[in-house]
Amino acid sequence: MFSAPLVLLGLLALPGLYFLLRLTPPAARRVRFPPLALLRGLATVERTPARMPLWLLLLRLLIAALVIVGLAGPQLHPPPALPGRGPVLLVIDNGWASAGDWAARRDAALQVVASAEQAKRGVSVLATARDASNATPRVQGVMPAVQAAQMLAAMVPEPWPVDRAGAARALRGATGDVVYLADGITDGPGFGAFMTALHPSRILSDGVVATLLAAPRLLANGELAVHLAAGGRSGRVLAETATGDVLANAAFADDEAHLALPVAVRNAVVRLVLTGPASVGGTLLLDNTARGGMVGLLAGAGNAEAPFLGSLYYVRRAVPLGSETMTGDVAALLAAKVNVIIAADAPFNDTQIQALRGFINRGGVLIRFAGPLTADAPDSLAPDVLLAGDRRLGGALTWSAPQSLAPFAAASPFAGLPADTGVSVSRQILADPTQLSPGTVWASLHDGTPLVLGRQMGAGYLVSVLTSANAAWSNLALSGLYPAMLGRLVQLAQGAPPKPDAPLPLAQALNGSGGLETAAGTASVTARELPDLMVSPEHPPGLYGGGAAMLALNMGGHVPPVVAAALPGAVAFDGAAEPLPFGPWLLAAAVVMLAVDLIISLLLRGLLRLRGAVVVALLLLVGAGHANAQDAALGTTLGYVLTGDAATDQITADGMSYLSALVSAHTSAQLGAPVGLTPGVDDISLYPMIYWPVLPGSAAPSAAACEALVSYMQHGGLLVIDTPGGDAGAAGSGAGFAPGAADAVQRDTACLNLPQLQPLTTDNVLAHCFYIVLDFPGRFVGAPVLIANEAARDADGVSPVIMAQNDWVGAWARDNAGNPEQTPLPDGDDQRILADRFGTNLVIYALTGSYKADQASLPALLNKLSAP
Template sequence: MAGLPLSFAEPMLLLGLLSLPVLWWVLRVMPPRPRRLEFPPTRLLFDIAPREETPARTPWWLTALRLMAAALVILAAAGPVWNPQTGLAAATRAPLVILLDDGWSAASSWDIRIKAADELVAKADNDRRGVALIPLSEPARDITMMTGGTARVTLRQFVPKPYSIERVETLPAIERFLKATGDCEIAWLSDGVDTGRGQEFVEGLTKTIADRSLTIFEGGTPAPLALAGAENAAANMAVKVLRRDGGAIAGVVRALDQKGSPIGEARYAFAPQLRETEAAFDLPVELRNDIARLEIAGERSAGAVQLLDKRWRRRAIGIVSGSTSDTAQPLLASTFYLTRALAPFADVRLGDRGAPQQVITQFLDQKLPMIVLADVGTLSPEIRERISGWIAQGGVLVRFAGPHLAQADDDLVPVKLRHGGRSLGGSLTWEKPQHLAAFTAEGPFSGLGVPKDVTVTRQVLAEPDSVLATKTWATLEDGTPLVTGEHRGKGIVSLFHVSADMRWSDLPMSGTFVEMLRRIVDMSGYTSRPGAGVAGEATAEMVAPLHTLDGFGAFGPPPSTAKPLQADFRDRATPDHPPGFYGPADGPLAVNTLAAADRIAPIDTSPLRGQRASYSNAEPRDLRGMLLSGSLALFLIDATIVALLGVGIASLLRRRTAAAALAFVLIAPGILATSRQARAENDDFAIKATSQTRLAYVVTGNADVDSIVQAGMAGLTLFLAQRTALETGDPVGVDPAHDELAFFPLIYWPVVPGAAKPPQDAINRIDAYMKQGGTVLFDTRDAIEAAPGDGGAAQTPAMLALRNILSSLEVPELEPVPREHVLTKTFYLLRDFPGRFVSGQTWVEVLPRGEEEEDASRPARGGDGVSPIIITSNDLAGAWAIRPDGQPMLPLTPGEPRQREFAFRSGVNVVMYTLTGNYKADLVHAPALIERLGQ
């Protein structure tokens, strides 16, 4: 139905509603059943006089009740379905071809898209039609027709890609397949986003499908959000938040460091129809330099993540001028132009006081990563030696020419210089000022625009030799060098052959000057391999992928298709270079899904002729049962009323007592049904809990915590099935105040800071559960923030909440898990029990201490004495939590090798400990037994 998520399996049966007026007339004409009365003969004498009588009719309200019951029957017969499956109308036997957008922009609502595709495949499978699946991210993929069952299995293997897909590149393969297939039905599951060349794909698809049936799925899902263009400015860290379209929304961007720890949050807001906004982090520069990842809270896609590396750090850059300070004209000084050019992306430190060599010494002592020398001439041998060592360790030295440098003679320049200079009207004269030549594609300034209005009137010339061309980064139109540079050790030496002010060139006034300095600053911090190149910038080192993002924005190992890239890579992610970190762990290179200048827009599908359908996340619901039940209830009410009228108490129905009776007739079945439903729910819970061994967790009421814990317990259940012979059922969330706890061997209780103390009834149930052999694992999940308080006890909010819970429980004396405790060897041999964190301590009931040494070292009591309480702060469930695609839900801290594996092993040991008790306690005697066997 238009405007409602309602459809009918047999809509023609709705014509039966047209018979309701006729039925109304019939029911009104037919008199009600006559009443039976005692015959009084003498009464007839009083009614001898004839009079006209009107025959009795059925009351109008009873007629309306019957018509309502008949209407419900007709509607039920038509097969109504709420939230029906939208998609193709199965009016053909032609094969089904599904085009699937599977780039980063489809990831945030991936489950909904896969559900829609699965429904289409299921319908085609019922009709025994072939199915072809075409992911639009894989132009080289072989397109084959398959059965519905095979297609459903293949569909679940698809995952969104972490980069922007090029739909246009798949058109040739689609065209070849459609020519070979002939007639078919096509469904395009679009994400609605145009990241470039979208209209070209729509126009090409229009020609390719010709007259074939087409259904386009679009709408029904939130517009995907993305991040691009992060900039660490002088005042704050700002990042662009992008979307395709939509109304007014707001959200939060989170900042994380390299270990995944939060640093700060920044809010953003979109006005209606606005496609771009900004989130700014007002943090100290030291904290901003630690940011390694920006992400949109609640948005699961690689596009919603912006990774940052050393290039986004605001480096401290020292500027030293060899010219005499002119306080009368400060705006003409070289330091003014350099400061204005470097300030947008660096913290500039000026050496205004003292001799240049003293200022250089100060900057070297401060270990600045980059120093700019503007017309600094002769340097002492000691200073030159210190600068050379600083460059070899990774420092960047940028020098600008001037009268002092032209007369100097040192080796802290990339090329050998001629004494004197070349100027307009000099001995080495120009007829007119020289313009800049185009930057070479291989140099560090590749891609920068060449300003037409920039001219050079004087420069310092380089002595021509065999390596001059390899060290030239920029030239004038006559081929003479404008900028030269070379790599020395891990650092860089660069020279601008003009001054940093306006005396020799107007380059410092241009925006190109700012970008040239930005490129040089970006080059610092990355090692390069010396080699000959046309631009002389030394061939950049190739760096291999370290950690890459999947389509949902989660880190994982690099895929087998990921290839190394150059250390100066600046482009967006590609299939060969997925987003993530590349290179060494101590200084990786960040590759992002979107480049700084990328923007997204809605894709216009209006040129395509075909049906339009929307995605739906709601499950279809058949309404026939509900309508038939309602109809039956109305018929029962009608029969009751007729029976009452037939026995002569119709007058009661005209009074309040009749209304109360009728209300009781209507309400009583509901009360009885509710009572039966409550008993049935309790029985279902007991059957579910006892039919299979299950782990349980306490539902806290905090949606975020409960979802993570549920995913964590499910992950542990899966790990148990894969690594052990124990096959547990799905984990169960319990409320200690209402649910029976005796069914579960282990209950995981995540402690939420600030949560209210459970009611006493819940405390009593927990106390009884622990005394009857059950184990409760309390996890405060705060090891990363736990700091010892008075007496060595942690004072975190979660620990205070735990103490509030335990204050009403009879808790035994506790101790850290001893080295020989049976918990350390129930399945795996462990020494500690890490989770998301590794610094937390795990506590169990104190072991009994006997008089003899053997009794004192025994790790469990007789009778399978299992500790009724285990306390940790390592966030075990957070480490166990996995998403539906099998990837971890949360990062680890500090992310040690195999930390998540050992977290799962810790969970296995805890489960085995609660199930089997001390059956492995005798392992503590293994050394003595082996010694006896040796004797």
Template structure:
């Protein structure tokens, strides 16, 4: 996992790990380009949301980006070994990403380090930009050479792009100074980044540029010859550093580039730009502050006001309340503290037989509102009776004991009625406060289930593709529910469903007169045409007879439904077998000038009748997958879906 250019966490790569039989360890290799590798912030087990399944990455995985600038230009063909940057490339390629180009382009790339091989002069603009980059934490490494030795850079006056002043004069053809015998190196001091590296006996120096004696020269020297002459000098500049090798980067002045010591020195400097896993000695005297904290679910949260952690504890961190897993910062360095260390072995927990081991399943909630309310009312009644008894008034109520018993029973029944009223009010409030699609209950459990699933699937698509955000669909009981809170009802017709009562028909007619819309679906377009040719068609005629339905006609080509969402020719559901009937157009409607349709009052038709089984076409299960095949032929056994056409009808 890592951040994209916009700072959004993204999955950068995924690998499958296979554990050999009987093994508790397995390895996975990720081969990523440098651009992606440098963005890695964590490794995570897919499908697990725990702190133990996450391994955070601080600065440990990022390869350093180092720029090489050759003051002598490109090497001629066949003379690559004489190029100032040849040995630098060989030494740094295994541990860093190398880039090239002009100094202006390189500064735009903001590398971790810039190496200038025998570059004598830079323009004033480039010098200012380079100094700003160093002050922000950049590492500038310079190598001497004939051009630097012949220039006046660093002579007399301190050059901000050099760690020390250079001595003028005394130069030979091969360098600034020559000896009768080449000089070897002396052991590196403890303050040097090269401390501890073994010194090969064959590394000698034949020529070099000399440093001007200075009170700070010894402090700035990180490598010297056996006679004490500085070989490598360094100086802090802001948050960055300037380092000068007083010899060339090729074998012209010394044998250092030909040795393994040169590779080790370059690796030390590359790692010094951003230490990966610092040792205890490197962390002494530092304070680390938590930037992000890893919670129990493996997500990074704001760290809050946690105290700073001394560097000695960060060398081998032990999790504690003041040292939770997360990302810690000290200056421009970042360290990751994980919930599970890399060397920690995970073994199954063993519990004593007396300890009950329970899973993480949540227990089902037990509703106590009703019983507690009934108990409170019962206690209130007991309190009233006790008060009457103490006041001497209970004797007159003994003759009315039956009445008291009835009153108590009524009190105990009240909570159930209250809950029923509360449920009805809650449903009505939800239906009136948001767009809710309703389906008329038919009494057939399977048909009602498909109708609800179809409205849910339609609502999901409306939410994704339009500005409509419908709530969960509701089953509508025509006898008890208030239809005024709905704007649309889907009515699947079954041959055996009971006819509504006269009171229900009054509510239905009021619903149609006030702008409501009913979609009747006989769901039989695969076997019957419109009319009484099927049991569902005959049932529809009986159900619609008491309704105040306007005159109907087959949907014309210029009806508003044919151009509401897209230009449509038909309206398939699960089946595509017959026409759709809507309210008839007004007589005498004429085609509008310059328009392909008539000048109609495109109001909402109160009734739409069809039989293409639209609910089954849209029905989805709990996983959001289609419940029924939709597509070719009348059998609906294909795989294609026609969501746009169905959406317009809905």
């Protein structure tokens, strides 16, 4: 078929062109004119001029034919999408696995409907997933194509698996030639029976496009690990806040990505999203089980960290994964804004008690373990009145034996935990039995003696564990129950956890594209049944419950494993209806033949020798190579050091590209596209500024790289050394985002012989060489920015190196659509604007040096001039 068939009428002119070319003699060949004597004896009989050679004539006719046919738009069509002649039954998978290619799936379905309309055939539609009302799939009877198109346009992927058994039942008695748009997966054991009942005449599928993230895990180092159960291996996982801001991202390695986030930042993440087409399988909602807290530890006296004997030795190891710990006195812990304070046999004075009561009322959790110091003089900071002294069980001087734990009550935060019969308590503090309040006993011994007391105070909780935090008074600290109980208590900082059998109503539901919507149904789950629940219209994925009792039901672990289906003869969606045009190839062939014709004509006329013809042909075929160094020499270009980490290199490239465009748009400098460099391999001498992102755990630079960087700095280059955050406890908002960053910088720069550095201040020309900036933020702010001291700068007063841990490229980076890729902390877009301004100053500083340094002395000069 042809897109412009009328152009083919030009073929009618080919016979006329044949005779025209046949009658037209070839151009005269140039020869040296011989002497007149050679003309003697020449015959005067008139001869017919030589005609064009037949092969050349055919070549030119072929060129003309190719041009005409190519301009007519020839197209190669695939086999027809509509077999048969009767009604068409369109079966479309619209479960969660179809969200990744839903646009292509719907377009293919609409093309099938359009073809049916042209053939004047009716259409019936069967969607294989149940709808939100849990209605089983059914065939929507034969309808006009226009009505079918409207139905398909309104159809969306559902956030649960398809119902193959229900769809197979719906196919009984259905008529029409079946066109099946498959999602490429089996979805359980019923796939074979479904395909037998379906008996498709044609299958359209892009294969397995489903993406599925498994439930996240908190690692011992505090990182959040995300496993990719299916698809999307080239993508990245984004950590998003409730407003959609991206706080961090990570690439997948061996199907797993690790997000290193400080606790405060991780607690602000509400969902993890896989880059690429939006889908419910590529979205993970986070509840309080994925969040942690800042846990402060303090002890009364002695070496609290002594192995096996210290009062905090077992506590530190039992703190839940994902929580950060710090030690200190009451004032230091409150100043650090911890969520939980665990006090091991620590008595408090009246001032400390007052401060701790305020901490609890504001939402904090105080967990107090007993011991000799608190047993002798109990204070008023307890859920109930405690008696002085302690109770001893077992031993040579007592008749009683150590007591084991009783089962936990349903109202206790420990409900659902198995009572470890191996736990025995030999010594404890006693609560006054005459003044016990209802509901304050959270754990007790088999004889009914309270072991753990707890009470809500304001927005927080006060907990007293009436035995020691180590193994001195009981073996609780040696049991597996100890970290489980401590985890429940630490979780109170996020609010009271849900009861195991309490119904949790659906608060927000995920749609098929991974977006949150207000729940419209009456679905509910319990904490006990949620781990084994499969998503369905009765239990859609989303958030159940409210407040601290909110739990997330995601797709990962709650749908059947993704297994590719055998679909013989399947055609891709984009190949089902789109014709393959080959007119451009015909036109290209005509151009090549025209070039050959030109060369032959020049040869026949003697204007080109054979050797020259070969040279011309080779010049047309061979092009010049591309060299980054040539671009840098001919224009102004920024560079950045390639780290070998694909994610970091992409972020750096995006950030440097945006900075180059920003500088070109707002200053007279016109920068080319930035270039990734490998020092020691590439020539780096032509770049005015090179950005070097140093990663924790990366390999140290080679000797050649060190030599190249040293030479670069010595000859006027500006090397900007930055990291994607800092160590835990480092200065600035990036603390904890890049553990090991300080050691990595020290290791990688050891061979550079860096000059003595000093903090960058607003007095430096870098702070006002274009914009006047009072701070130097990137994605993070607050870490010191270091610059060479005055003695180590060049003749123009320019530092050869600038060093920080503010992740400047993270704030500069934009995607192809111009959207920011990462969110600056803590001030978001306002901080990004300041980072852009500082980046502009960096480039101007690298290009112009200190020509604006006199601005620093301008106020003093004006004052001197105005003086009488």
